[in-house]
Amino acid sequence: MKKTVVIGASSNPERYSYLAVDRLTQHEHPVIAIGSRAGQIGSVPIITTHPAENDIDTVTLYVNPSIQTTLYDYIFSLHPKRIIFNPGTENPELCKLAKEKGIQCVEACTLVLLSTHQY
Numbered sequence: 001m002k003k004t005v006v007i008g009a010s011s012n013p014e015r016y017s018y019l020a021v022d023r024l025t026q027h028e029h030p031v032i033a034i035g036s037r038a039g040q041i042g043s044v045p046i047i048t049t050h051p052a053e054n055d056i057d058t059v060t061l062y063v064n065p066s067i068q069t070t071l072y073d074y075i076f077s078l079h080p081k082r083i084i085f086n087p088g089t090e091n092p093e094l095c096k097l098a099k100e101k102g103i104q105c106v107e108a109c110t111l112v113l114l115s116t117h118q119y
Helices: 016-026 065-077 092-100 110-115
Strands: 004-007 031-034 039-041 044-047 058-061 082-085 104-107
Touching (some): 004 016, 016 031, 065 092, 092 104
Parallel strands (some): 004 031, 004 058, 031 044
Antiparallel strands (some): 039 044
16 A cells, blocks of 8 residues: 655545545555645544655645645655646646656646556
C-alpha cells in the first residue's frame, strides 16, 4: 500500500480532496490528510499541522500553486517518491525542483488513477 499525504484536504463531501481521502482509504492506502481546517473524513482526521512522516510514497496536491510555495520545504522533508498535481494545482516550478531531487511529478487526477488501477 502507498502511504499518501493529501494536502488541501476538506471535510466537505463535495470537494475532490474529500473524495480522494475517502477512495484512498477504500483502497487501503494509509492517508495523512492535511487541511486549513481540522475535521474528519471517515476515520481519517484532517490535521492542520505539518507532521514529520516516514515512508511516504505519494503527496497529492489540492491547493493552488500560490499556496504550494509555502509548502515546498515540508513536501521535500517527506521524501516522497512522487507528487500528484491534481487539475488546477499544476506547478512547473515545484515540479522542476522535485525532479532535481529525484521525485516523480504526475499531472493527473488521483480519483482517476485510483478508478483505473493506475495508482
